Amino acid sequence: MAASEQEKAAQEAAWWAEWRALDFSWPGLQKKSAGWGDAEGSTGARGEYRLQDYWRWDPGSPDDAPRFRNDEEMLAAGELVKSPDGAYWHLAHVPMTWADGSPAKSAWTTTQRIRLSAILRLRIDKSIHTEVDYRTGWSRGKDGRAQLRGVVLGADCWTLPRTSDMAPLLAVLHHAWLENFFATRAVIGAGTTFRFAYFKDNTTFYNAVFRGIAYFHRATFSGNTDFSFASFFAGAFVGSIFLGDARFYGALFLDTADFQDAEFRGRLSFGGASFEGAAVFFRIKWPERPHHWHSAFNAARFKDFVSFRGSGFKAFAAFDGAQFYRPLQFDAPVGTSKYSDPERAATAVFWHELKEAAKGEAEEWAEAERQKVRAAYDQLLQQRAEAKTKVGEGGYSAPSDDLPLTEQSKGVIPDALHHPLVADDAVLVIDPKWRRGDMDTVFAQHHAMPQRARDDTKVEALRPRKRHPWFVTGFLGMLADWQEDQGYKSKLAAIDAQIPAKRREFKTIRARQIERGCRVLKQEMAKQTNKTREHLLFKFELLARRGQLGLISGERYASYAYEWVADFGAAILRPVLATVLLMIVFAGSFWCLGVSVGYRAPVATALWEAADLSLSSTFRPFQAVEDQAGKELGTQQGLTDNQSCLDSEDESPSLAYCLQNHSPGLRFGVRTLAVVQSLFAIVFLFLFALAVRRRFQIS
Structure with a gap:
């Protein structure tokens, strides 16, 4: 700041x-x-x-x-x-x-x-x-x-x-x-x-x-x-x-x-x-404050050498729309006392930039709004003091039919209808009622404005323009002072209540700037074949996009999955582990389906057959949709297509055969599961190959 x-x-x-x-x-x-x-x-x-x-x-x-x-x-x-x-x-x-x-x-x-x-x-x-x-x-x-x-x-x-x-x-x-x-x-x-x-x-x-x-x-x-x-x-x-x-x-x-x-x-x-x-x-x-450098070089054009050496790996949003005609020198991420790994340290800087930018912007907005309210309130206090000073000097003259200012009359208006100008052009926060004898009557007002017609962007003066001393120093004056003070406090509270919503709003705005800024820097790193920094900026670009409001849920969940499974294309081991986990999950699914239809093979045999079927779906994509696979497995055991999955354990067909020939509904479900597994396996293996390729591209 x-x-x-x-x-x-x-x-x-x-x-x-x-x-x-x-x-x-x-x-x-x-x-x-x-x-x-x-x-x-x-x-x-x-x-x-x-x-x-x-x-x-x-x-x-x-x-x-x-x-x-x-x-x-x-x-x-x-x-x-x-x-x-x-x-x-x-x-x-x-x-x-x-x-x-x-x-x-x-x-x-x-x-x-x-x-x-x-x-x-x-x-x-x-x-x-x-x-x-x-x-x-x-x-x-x-x-x-x-x-x-x-x-x-x-x-x-x-x-x-x-x-x-x-x-x-x-x-x-x-x-x-x-x-x-x-x-x-x-x-x-x-x-x-x-x-x-x-x-x-x-x-x-x-x-x-x-x-x-x-x-x-x-x-x-x-x-x-x-x-x-x-x-x-x-x-x-x-x-x-x-x-x-x-x-x-x-x-x-x-x-x-x-x-x-x-x-x-x-x-x-x-x-x-x-x-x-x-x-x-x-x-x-x-x-x-990060929001003070956001878009710092927005649409700037650098036609010659440009360097930010020694300035830190930060300010990603500063280069939204910038154009570089010659190579850009930018610091590499470095480790910190909290994060020894440079990439983790850079990621922490990214999240700090996004969070603090939105927070700082919301705080500045709130302070600007508070200053407007304070300025109006200060002006109101000045008018209040001037009015009281004028009353003390006898500046307000009361006509003979105006309200008496005796001790007995304070707080009581004998007949409001006889004093039509007493609230002329007043702003009334409440609809006041005053006693006349033994009954309540609505206070007479001439061009008075009720609360619902007020401009909520200002702190209103609740006194009439044609002031009566009774409205300045008497009971009504104290009531007006209290109402004005409460209005001032309520407006400040309303501003504070809007800060969380403003943070979310500004977070989206800043996230878009970071996304565009990271994209510009990523493209510059690509020109310089700096794959490590290029990927890190690509990662920040996707994280910034995920942090925006209004993003469709599918894209957000896909971004989470991409991060967990492959670290946005950088991890080699994660896709392998994801593939192994995928095989285990679907093997368990195939085994559970076999148990549900009464498959009688020993548990160990059934589990191995389920694992074999899962392995086949992983490394032989879409083969499970062929009926011949189950038929051939059953034929090798000397069985026909009409043999039941519920025979004795010595003559039980294979799990694959049983699942594909039990019923049309089960066959469709198994084939669907196998196709889904094949699709996930292809994606994981592709991410593995991509990470290996990227690793060998880095000098």
Whole structure:
């Protein structure tokens, strides 16, 4: 599941500790090179030697004659501020809180944020195209990018340029703090890097264009991140952490997409993404909840090398509808402390994935429904409090003919017919009756709505719109409060009652996704002639199909039988044992039939003859349907067809002869049993041969 608030707070604290250790104060900037290159002392495009020089540079000066301001000018311009410990900081690097915990940029006004945004916007506009190393993002020569290393940008501090502006972002944003980063349809120039950046809350790069490699090495995304329909020349998310949902739906990677060691905590979606180059997912950490990775690569296209090495043999449903044009590298199953056999361990992972996916989906549905009910109830409580406050302030005026609010009148309405507006537009959970004298009378109501007409998706206000104080603080007010509270509790209980049904529903949905995902992976393993993994995925495909609701009973029972008898075609010994058991069962059946018609041979002789008949039906399929078999057995004993099965033991015919010539009904039954045995025997022997063939195909 997505990271909890405590986990996010821990990640945030660790990031700030690392950021403070790097020292981005004004004196600390003097210790850092102006450019970011492969050598210490990389200079800026305008002759800056240190990062402090870059911020001294006046963007308003011409490029051929750049001007660098001194500290007094910086202070006069208001770009330097002093921290509680006396150190100076540039506005762009002021942290959210000072080291002593006192508020810093977190207490800024909107005007201050807008001013910082203007400063950054001017420097971004003055950035110069820089040749960078393809793999590292280091500058080759002088670095003309906006040097925004270590900047701290709160919400609304800036807006990135859009594609319509044709002004790409060229900046180095290492160790930058970026809140609610909004870059929809932005153009990110080649060489822009976000290494070690912390993206606070939600981040949007929807439909953005990355003209070079998207450098997000070890970046942290604390909220939901949206790269949907973004275009990447290449993507480098090595070691990145996505604490919320990570959406790359429909994204295009023209070259290598590197997600090595990336960690995904929320929902993962690369649905419809296209990987034109290699896709590297070495040692990624899948989301903890299986339903967060289901259909993660649904309909994705991998046109080059793709590898999930080190990521575990799991996430079978993630590849529903995926297309692979080149071989797929996927981990082999490995044993665990609980299951030493790799196949058993993989099967346990499969069942865990199916069960937990349905459970997690049902829990998320229930929580979403509870939030709707809580929101409506909270609004109701607010209205209730406002009404009581208004009564206390005398906000409701009672006409002379309205209900008296004396102690004697509480709980009693003298004559409801005289107060027709008292329940105007009310929602009545019950049909109240009020005493008038010594008789009950129906409470007068004008456009009041009975309980059966309520919308059950909401928590209703049971008070009239035209409130009377008596309905707010009196007996009827308490009754309405109680009924509203009970309605709230009943709706929460109804949601909990639906969870088991929702689990079954979501289990079917997830089982279908696993079935399709396993089928895709199975076909890829078949292309690579990896028979062991191919069969394991075939097994999971059938298990997932069996777990779906609405499957016809015959198919489900056949699946169970296929698993028990042959382990879905993998077991060699099981079909042999099944054949032996089949022979014993049918031999016993033939012997019992002989006893039932009075066959008088000794028990041992009869049992051996029954076993012989069962053996014949097993290895000479359909021979028992021929009458001559029984005749020949009887003839060998010197008997005729008319001899009785009830003769003395010395002259008794064979069991086969007796069963086939006793009566037409018995003959039909015996032949039917023999045919059934032959059919089962053929199937078992076929499964045995199939398992042997498969075993010799495995290298």
